[in-house]
Amino acid sequence: MSHVTQAPLGRPPVALAPTQTVRLNINGQAHTLQIAPWTTLLDALREYLDLTGTKKGCDHGQCGACTVLVDGKRINSCLSLAVMHEDSHIQTIEGLGTEDKLSPLQQAFIDHDAFQCGYCTPGQICSAQGLLNEGKAKTEAQVRELMSGNVCRCGAYSNILSAVMEVLNNEGLLIEDNAWSAGAANQDMPPVEPPKK
Ligand code: FES
Numbered sequence: 001m002s003h004v005t006q007a008p009l010g011r012p013p014v015a016l017a018p019t020q021t022v023r024l025n026i027n028g029q030a031h032t033l034q035i036a037p038w039t040t041l042l043d044a045l046r047e048y049l050d051l052t053g054t055k056k057g058c059d060h061g062q063c064g065a066c067t068v069l070v071d072g073k074r075i076n077s078c079l080s081l082a083v084m085h086e087d088s089h090i091q092t093i094e095g096l097g098t099e100d101k102l103s104p105l106q107q108a109f110i111d112h113d114a115f116q117c118g119y120c121t122p123g124q125i126c127s128a129q130g131l132l133n134e135g136k137a138k139t140e141a142q143v144r145e146l147m148s149g150n151v152c153r154c155g156a157y158s159n160i161l162s163a164v165m166e167v168l169n170n171e172g173l174l175i176e177d178n179a180w181s182a183g184a185a186n187q188d189m190p191p192v193e194p195p196k197k
């Protein structure tokens, strides 16, 4: 017996698979979806809720473009099923700030020109917000290491690093002898291996 599933936005319903009701709290708003249980959080955001700020890069957990925050912790939303997050608070790039009041990281990315095409940027910013929440990165080397899951094909790493370091510095999260100053983070990030096909 086939069941009618709610289709992604803009597409007609199709008789495909059993679905279930999934309730998600995203950026402080409650949403109820009728979706196949294997729908990833990334697809739920993009295809069912039109929250397209979260990007799909590799869809295999290798690029970080799909990074969102779940209860303050960063995850790759392409590797996680929406149904697993019913009791969580999910935050996407759309929920970090507003056009009138950008988050400190969003503002720092603009101030440091920390993007070129911008495709990786929402994931970079959400990942950096997770980094802040974790409070583990105390030095530039640790920031480089702990942000290494977010690939930038445009190679904007040095400016991304500057933006993140500035916010960490302003938050007082760096250890004293690593206090960052503008222009200090001007070396290229170590090369990142491209995702394997
Ligand atoms: S799209 Fe999720 S890690 Fe690349």
Ligand code: FES
Residues within 6 Å of the ligand: 114, 115, 116, 117, 118, 119, 120, 121, 151, 152, 153, 154, 155, 156
């Ligand atoms: S700014 Fe283009 S991929 Fe990072």
